[in-house]
Amino acid sequence: MSVRLYNTIKRAKEEFIPIDDKKVGLYTCGPTVYNYAHIGNLRSFVFEDILKRTLKFLGYKVTQVMNLTDIDDKTIRDSIAANIPLRDYTQKYKDAFFEDLDKLRFDKAEVFPAATDHIKEMIELIKTLVDKGYAYQSEDGSIYYSIAKFSAYGKLARIDMKNQRSGVRIKTDEYEKDSVADFALWKAWTEGDGDNFWESPWGKGRPGWHIECSAMSMKYLGKTFDIHTGGVDNMFPHHEDEIAQSEAANGVKFVNYWMHCEYLIVEGQKMSKSLGNFFTLRDLEEKGYNCNAIRWVLISAHYRRTLNFTLEACKQAQETLKNFTSFFIRLKEIADSDKKGDDISATVNSHMEKFSEAMSDDLNISEALAAVFGLQKETNKLIASNILGQNAAATVLDAFKKFDSVLAVFEFEQKGNDIPEEITKLVEERQTARKNKDFATSDIIRDRLKDLGWSVEDTPKGPRISKI
Numbered sequence: 001m002s003v004r005l006y007n008t009i010k011r012a013k014e015e016f017i018p019i020d021d022k023k024v025g026l027y028t029c030g031p032t033v034y035n036y037a038h039i040g041n042l043r044s045f046v047f048e049d050i051l052k053r054t055l056k057f058l059g060y061k062v063t064q065v066m067n068l069t070d071i072d073d074k075t076i077r078d079s080i081a082a083n084i085p086l087r088d089y090t091q092k093y094k095d096a097f098f099e100d101l102d103k104l105r106f107d108k109a110e111v112f113p114a115a116t117d118h119i120k121e122m123i124e125l126i127k128t129l130v131d132k133g134y135a136y137q138s139e140d141g142s143i144y145y146s147i148a149k150f151s152a153y154g155k156l157a158r159i160d161m162k163n164q165r166s167g168v169r170i171k172t173d174e175y176e177k178d179s180v181a182d183f184a185l186w187k188a189w190t191e192g193d194g195d196n197f198w199e200s201p202w203g204k205g206r207p208g209w210h211i212e213c214s215a216m217s218m219k220y221l222g223k224t225f226d227i228h229t230g231g232v233d234n235m236f237p238h239h240e241d242e243i244a245q246s247e248a249a250n251g252v253k254f255v256n257y258w259m260h261c262e263y264l265i266v267e268g269q270k271m272s273k274s275l276g277n278f279f280t281l282r283d284l285e286e287k288g289y290n291c292n293a294i295r296w297v298l299i300s301a302h303y304r305r306t307l308n309f310t311l312e313a314c315k316q317a318q319e320t321l322k323n324f325t326s327f328f329i330r331l332k333e334i335a336d337s338d339k340k341g342d343d344i345s346a347t348v349n350s351h352m353e354k355f356s357e358a359m360s361d362d363l364n365i366s367e368a369l370a371a372v373f374g375l376q377k378e379t380n381k382l383i384a385s386n387i388l389g390q391n392a393a394a395t396v397l398d399a400f401k402k403f404d405s406v407l408a409v410f411e412f413e414q415k416g417n418d419i420p421e422e423i424t425k426l427v428e429e430r431q432t433a434r435k436n437k438d439f440a441t442s443d444i445i446r447d448r449l450k451d452l453g454w455s456v457e458d459t460p461k462g463p464r465i466s467k468i
């Protein structure tokens, strides 16, 4: 089955052909660790996780590199404001980021290089750019990239370079397209940087944000690699500048496929730290939403579409997933029984094929989820007619586990430790009452459980407890 991906640089879907047969090199721009990631950031990271998991599902071996931006204008600004050394300040947010990745069930990157550990590589790369005439030193000792020297500048973001202001410089890490200018590779130390500087052939200073990703991607994935991703706001200037640096230094194409994730928005506006309209994963957990439901919300819209985030969607996702868990428990019971039934492998295979085809088509998640819901519906029909046998139930369960190797949202068992002790005790009391044929007490306890938000169903294997 051929895989098609939307390549931003071509503004079109293309067949995906890796450089090395079934091996894929994937570079994903990671978090700037000056604060907790918000769920807009996490949407971009989850998209990358789905991409990686899909490629693995389709038989590729993926090497993913996700950098940790621990040197930039923001980490330095905020660590100085907090009066905490940069390394300690960013460590807190690196740890929090890894907690988020675990909670959201990421298939973690093979390498998480931090900028602070790769200064040597960045200096080497800047030296090459200076030697080749693409970079120059300004009066304050900083090194700038001369965009006029790289004729392909603007090819990713499609910038019309006719009116570019040659020789105009910009020192900040982030800027808009209308201020396209020579950008900083090495920023000479100023008092505002405090203790944050490294020695270099150009005096003490620090690298610009863009050179970090060029140096680290090259180190771990080579001069040319398969896929580079990020959120849409990374396209300019960050990715444009990465192309300029890497291609000028190496003289070969930098990346074959560029992929960008659209924004997660709230009430029509991009979720961002500067607008203050953001939720972190912790905020949502405190509101009572579980991480599987949040992941479901983040994956359920196609990555090239804006995702309008609402708490209502989290609530619905929680219900949907609870429903799936009950379905899996029922399937497990049938699979563990000796019930005979029809062979349904043809139905399972056709849904698996639909899922696989949909994900191969630029991660078409709505079609893929339609296949998932479709198989659940078909199976439920067979359960209702009492013709789903042991083998068929096991086959369906396997199929859902396969779906989940990409989606990573399902719970296949009701988590025991999710049931409060008070509820377990009541259920035990009810069992005792039932054994003693005291059905009046048993019913009273059932009502009490209902008031507390729990339902209990009697099955041949004992009571099944679930949240209402």
Ligand code: AMP
Pocket: 029, 030, 031, 032, 033, 039, 040, 041, 042, 043, 044, 045, 069, 230, 231, 232, 233, 234, 261, 262, 263, 264, 265, 270, 271, 272
């Ligand atoms: P940062 O930590 O600011 O470097 O951002 C990490 C990632 O989140 C980058 O790939 C950004 O493009 C992405 N990002 C930032 N805000 C949003 C948003 N509201 N929706 C989706 N992605 C975002």
Ligand code: ZN
Pocket: 028, 029, 030, 213, 238
């Ligand atoms: Zn980057």
